[in-house]
Amino acid sequence: MTRKDVTVELRARERVNAMLFFAALVLFIFNFALGPDREKLREVAPGLLWLAFLFTGMLGLGRSFQAERENECFEELLLTPGDRESIFFGKLAGNVLFMVTAEALILPLFGILYNLDIWAYLPALALVALLGTIGFSTLGTLLAAMTAHLRAREVMLPLLLFPLTVPVILGSVRATEAILAGQGLGEVSHWLKLLGGFDIVFLVVSPLAFEFVLEE
Amino acid sequence: MEARTVVSSAPWVSEEGRGRFRSSATTKAFGAAAVIVLATGLTLGLLVVPPDAVQGQVQRIMYLHVPSIVTAYLAFAVVFCFSILYLWKRELRFDAVAVSSAEIGVVLTGITLATGSIWGKSTWGVWWTWDARLTLTAILFTIYVGYLMLRTFAEEPQAAARYGAVLALIGFLDIPLNHMAVQWWRTLHQPSSILRPGGPSVAPVLLLPLGVMFLGLVLLYLYLLSERVRLERLRHQTADLRLKRGRRG
Numbered sequence: 001m002t003r004k005d006v007t008v009e010l011r012a013r014e015r016v017n018a019m020l021f022f023a024a025l026v027l028f029i030f031n032f033a034l035g036p037d038r039e040k041l042r043e044v045a046p047g048l049l050w051l052a053f054l055f056t057g058m059l060g061l062g063r064s065f066q067a068e069r070e071n072e073c074f075e076e077l078l079l080t081p082g083d084r085e086s087i088f089f090g091k092l093a094g095n096v097l098f099m100v101t102a103e104a105l106i107l108p109l110f111g112i113l114y115n116l117d118i119w120a121y122l123p124a125l126a127l128v129a130l131l132g133t134i135g136f137s138t139l140g141t142l143l144a145a146m147t148a149h150l151r152a153r154e155v156m157l158p159l160l161l162f163p164l165t166v167p168v169i170l171g172s173v174r175a176t177e178a179i180l181a182g183q184g185l186g187e188v189s190h191w192l193k194l195l196g197g198f199d200i201v202f203l204v205v206s207p208l209a210f211e212f213v214l215e216e
Numbered sequence: 217m218e219a220r221t222v223v224s225s226a227p228w229v230s231e232e233g234r235g236r237f238r239s240s241a242t243t244k245a246f247g248a249a250a251v252i253v254l255a256t257g258l259t260l261g262l263l264v265v266p267p268d269a270v271q272g273q274v275q276r277i278m279y280l281h282v283p284s285i286v287t288a289y290l291a292f293a294v295v296f297c298f299s300i301l302y303l304w305k306r307e308l309r310f311d312a313v314a315v316s317s318a319e320i321g322v323v324l325t326g327i328t329l330a331t332g333s334i335w336g337k338s339t340w341g342v343w344w345t346w347d348a349r350l351t352l353t354a355i356l357f358t359i360y361v362g363y364l365m366l367r368t369f370a371e372e373p374q375a376a377a378r379y380g381a382v383l384a385l386i387g388f389l390d391i392p393l394n395h396m397a398v399q400w401w402r403t404l405h406q407p408s409s410i411l412r413p414g415g416p417s418v419a420p421v422l423l424l425p426l427g428v429m430f431l432g433l434v435l436l437y438l439y440l441l442s443e444r445v446r447l448e449r450l451r452h453q454t455a456d457l458r459l460k461r462g463r464r465g
Contacts, residue, residue, distance in 0.1 A: 139386065146379050150369040160366060160383065163358040164390050167397035174401070190400065198393050205389060209382045212303055 015063050019102045023056040027106065027113055041114050046176040048114075050169065052106050053129070054136065057099045061140040062157055064095055065148035088141065088210040095137040095144075103129050116180065124179045128188075131195040132172035135202065136165050142206040146213045171195045239443060246439035254432035261425035274338045277331050283430040285328040285353065287437050291321030292360065294441075296388040299381035308452055309445075311377035314384060315367060316444035318360055320437055325357045348398045355394050359387045373452065 030048050034041060041048075107125065111118040118125060143160050147153040162169075175191040185192070239247075261279030268275030298314040332350065333343050344350065363383050370376035 142382075142386070146366075146382065149371065149375065150366070150379075151371070152369050156362075156366060156369055160362045163355050163362060164386060166355050167390070167393040170397040170401055194393070194397055194400075201389060201393070202386070205386065209385060212378050212382050215378065 015060060016098055016101055018063075019056050019060050019098060020105050022059055023052055023102050023106045024109060026052045026055055027109060031113065038115060042116065045110075045114055045116055046173050046180055049106070049110055049176060050132070050173045052110070053099070053103055053133070053172075054169065056102045056106065057095075057133070057136055057140065058158055058161070060098045060102070061095060061137070061144045061161070062154060064091060064141065064144045069148050084211045084214055085207040087214075088145075088207045091145070092137055092141045092206075095141050096133055099133050099137055100130070103133065118180070121179050124185050125176065127185070128172055128175045128179065128192070128195070131192065131199060132168050135168040135195060135198045136161075138199065138202045138206050139164055142202075142210055142213065145210060167194060167198050171198070239446065243439060243442040243446070246435055246442065250432055250435035250439050253428060253435055257425055257429035257432045260428055265422055265425055271339055274335060277335045279425050279429045281328060281331040281335060282426060283433045284324045284331065286430060287433040288321045288324035288328060288356075290434070291317045291324060291437060292356070292388065292391075295321065295360075295363075295384045299384035302377055302381045303385075308373065308377060309449070311373075311381065312445050312448035312452070313441070314377075315364075315380060316441050316448060318363055318380075318384070319444065320440050322357065322360045322364065324433070324437075325353060325360070329353060329357060348401065351401075352394055352398045355398075356391065359390065363387060373455070 027048075030052070031041075034044065107118060107122075107129075110116065140157075140161055143157055143164075147156045147160070150156055171191045171194045175188040175195070178188045178191075179185075257279065262276055265276075267273045294317040295314045298310045298317065302308075302310040302314060329350075332353070336345065336350075337343050363380060366383055367376040367380045370379055
């Protein structure tokens with residue numbers, strides 16, 4: 001699993017670059033769309049931040065099984081020693097890693113471009129981001145494996161993933177909002193529990209479902 | 217000529233098999249019962265029962281709105297059960313039930329959203345608002361529309377069935393989580409007035425048409441389901457026949 005993970009990383013360096021550049025562009029475009037009104041921006045900042053995270057994550061997820069499909073080595077992937085679950089967790093670890101890397105760049109850039117003081121809240125924000133990213137990537141990895149075999153796969157992944165991850169999106173955005181407003185982690189504990197619950201449910205279910213998806 | 221003899225001796229056009237092209241008697245009975253019960257329900261709800269004291273005539277839309285969403289949830293529960301059955305047994309007939317039920321559920325959810333929107337416009341003054349239950353229903357709608365789209369994009373029926381079943385599984389598990397998230401987010405919808413602790417708050421006289429409409433919609437659902445499953449089966453048979461003919465050359 002770890003070996004696969006590393007190869008995926010090496011292979012996909014272009015993916016991380018694309019994700020980072022895309023994330024920076026998203027932040028610019030939001031600014032054009034909303035105008036330079038600082039107060040208004042501050043109000044919608046948590047939502048913007050998560051939109052940037054999710055769009056970037058989606059970009060990465062969409063590519064996560066592309067290499068296998070283009071080189072037609074899905075069968076080889078299945079033949080690798082170890083069970084299907086480790087393939088899933090290997091892919092998942094890669095996806096989470098890419099998304100977290102992108103987030104680590106988006107966050108400071110976001111703070112700078114939108115004049116937000118994020119440094120004081122960094123640990124709390126990181127926790128929320130991690131929980132949200134795990135939930136989003138878990139379902140995302142499963143659905144990416146599924147849509148990799150479809151016609152119109154680029155369209156289908158977001159179409160399926162966004163409605164299913166509404167709890168993650170809502171939870172992360174609300175928690176981020178509260179944190180940026182200066183509230184402690186205790187105030188958002190119910191959102192954190194929801195995010196954690198979502199993560200646990202789908203970390204258990206997705207590897208099981210993954211076996212059905214890969215079956216040929 | 218040779219081909220014709222082969223086909224006519226094949227089991228799918230035998231006397232017993234021919235019956236499968238037509239709806240069964242049970243199906244027809246469901247259809248007829250649905251028409252009668254729904255007509256009764258509508259008469260009761262629209263003409264007999266008095267209008268709401270505050271909301272007036274428009275409240276009568278409830279008799280379609282509430283039973284629709286309840287039946288839709290029923291349909292999605294059926295999708296969930298038959299998806300699991302399919303993953304377990306791997307027989308396409310289970311999948312046929314799942315996809316048929318999903319289609320009807322989506323239509324019923326659509327009806328709920330549409331009637332709710334009309335009702336909302338006249339009582340709240342807006343077509344749409346981001347209330348918890350509205351949002352949840354809309355999410356439900358998008359999940360199952362996604363389910364149907366996913367299936368149309370799959371290359372072969374077995375793949376469609378497998379992906380669909382997996383999606384139905386996650387989609388159903390997602391409902392309670394969505395429910396919680398959306399509840400905490402906001403609530404404006406009038407609280408549930410029938411299934412609530414301490415008995416229903418709706419006057420008993422109004423419950424009658426509601427119950428009748430619900431029964432009627434369930435009957436209609438069963439009728440549509442069995443017709444749709446039959447259609448799905450015919451599709452599988454057609455595909456099989458095509459495959460066989462193709463092989464013969």
